[in-house]
Amino acid sequence: MIHITVIDINFIITEILRLLPFFIPIIIIQYGLMIFALVQLFKNEAAYLPKWGWALIIIFINIIGPVVFLIIGKKKEIEND
Amino acid sequence: MKSFKAYFKKEILESVRTNKYLILFIGIVFWALLDPLMLKLLPLLMKNYLPPDIAVMFSTFTRDTAFQTFLNDLFQIGTLFIAFTLMGLLSNEVSLKKLVFPYSRGANPAGVVLAKYIHYTVTISLFILIAFLTNYFYINRLFTGGILSIEIVLKSSLLYMLYYSVLLSILLYLSSLLKRGIIAGITVLVLGYTLSIFNQFKVVRAYLPNYLLLKAADIGYIFDNSLISTVIISFCIIILLVFFSILRMKKIDVA
Amino acid sequence: MIKVANLRKSYGRLEALKSISFEVEKGSVFGFIGRNGAGKTTTMNILTGLIRFNEGKIFIKGKDFLKNKQELIKSIGYLPETPTFYNYMNAYEYLNFVGEIIGCDLKKSSKSVGKLLETVKLAKQGKRRIGGYSRGMKQRLALAVAFMNSPEILFLDEPASALDPEGRVEMLELIEGLKDDKITIFLSTHILNDAERVCDKICIIDEGKILLTKNLSQLHETYIQPIFDVEFEEDPKNEVDLLKKLSWIESIKENGRRISIYVKDIDYAKSEILKEISKLNTNVTSYQIRKSTLEDIFMRIVSKNEII
């Protein structure tokens, strides 16, 4: 049933190449955020989870992982005293 | 006014140091970039795996429908980000006793509340504007067809700004009322999502803020007379809730 | 300067303050002492306008506090029990922030911010985030905040609780210095030696009731009664009960081999006490007559309150 013709592949590849520049900002934001969150994790105490747990979340859950860490994972900001 | 200025600056510093700007920016602007690309890419990759009728549906995306998809996603994800980033707006200040010094040195609750509300309304509105413009830019490069224009995009963004201003005033008030911010956050989320259901009922929808979202996606007819009551009601909600928040912060025990 | 009449405050069903009244004179140091949970912090939070109360009248500088809160609060500085700051700020930023709320001239305030930090010995750490401060450092910073804009009335809630010994002495000297500047100080503390050193007036509060308000000198006169400290070679155990039966002895505090005897009639006691002790079945290693300190007075008054 599934047949990919040569033309199809060529078409897809050229399309993807055309779209590539549009991905650059997304990739920058994604990896920038990931690295930023990892640096923050490294510099601060982590709350709720051990550091390696947060590291996994930050690396493997795109965007949401780092954001969740930045909102609730940093201990210093939520401390009571 | 002194308290307003002091707290406005404080909110800026806080948003920078606790990454609130970053999170809000991602939560609002990122989808403006990702959404159109995904719409474009998915059918391309899936072309040969999808049943023909769905494939047709995907390939018929015009600039208009791509924009509408973005609006919908922004509402669903953006609301989530805003609610969870700002849920502690006032409740954290009170429950963590951060207001002891400011209040003991004569801070004016009205200044504090207004500074917070205006700061985050301006921030979110600015991010919405950026998101809409980038989305428009992306859509123009990736899709064809439709009548989408910069004017439409700007009008639509205005309605989104107003909607989030309303939502923020609800969050502000709940956050002044409740001890735990998370409850305020979840309430606002549930409220935001469920009010959208009323958009199916012609009789009531114009009186609820979520009608703003419906009209924002109504390309070509964004500003029409049906919006007048919605806009008036939205402003009334904002003014009332900000006022109630101020009253509440005047009376509340901060120690 | 401060006048409080029939002040009542309850937290739900718990009555934290049961109609208290007192007065603080201008330029004096008012020592507010009491056990944990007596209601000291509650009173101070009310007098600084941070929490509401149920009943009563408060006058500050002769004006009704509730009606003139915004105006009166400008002349008040408060050092709370556990100060909280915005942890992401550093000390300079926080003081500037408070300065802006008060409305001090900002240029003047940034100059005096440096000076303030020097006064509280935080100048070196002033650029570090407050989130990383120790408890004592936070207390010093809190003192700086309380001092901003030179208030006429200072509320200090256990100001030395987190300070090192050196800091404690400095705090006392500071308070003595402020007294010379005619600043009214409302001080709560658990360190009664300190209170005795700096306070003009002592107010003892227990379970939300004021047991006594007196000038320190008056207090010593009324409670001048000396205390007889006796130390035995061995734990006297039941022997002490024999002493307790004597009508001229008010009470006896036992502490292992040592006992402290409080008496009703000093002169009679002086002549009789040694005779009575010699009748006991144990050897005495030391015997001493001591003037009662604030600590003794406090213990007596508060423990009496317990009996009632």
Ligand SMILES: Nc1ncnc2c1ncn2[C@@H]1O[C@H](COP(=O)(O)OP(=O)(O)OP(=O)(O)O)[C@@H](O)[C@H]1O
């Ligand atoms: N926010 C509150 N909610 C309920 N009860 C409270 C609250 N704050 C204080 N209390 C109660 O009021 C009473 C007086 O408390 P307060 O803090 O004034 O004591 P304190 O004299 O300052 O004690 P300490 O020496 O331990 O500081 C206590 O019984 C306490 O449990």
Ligand SMILES: [Mg+2]
């Ligand atoms: Mg206390």
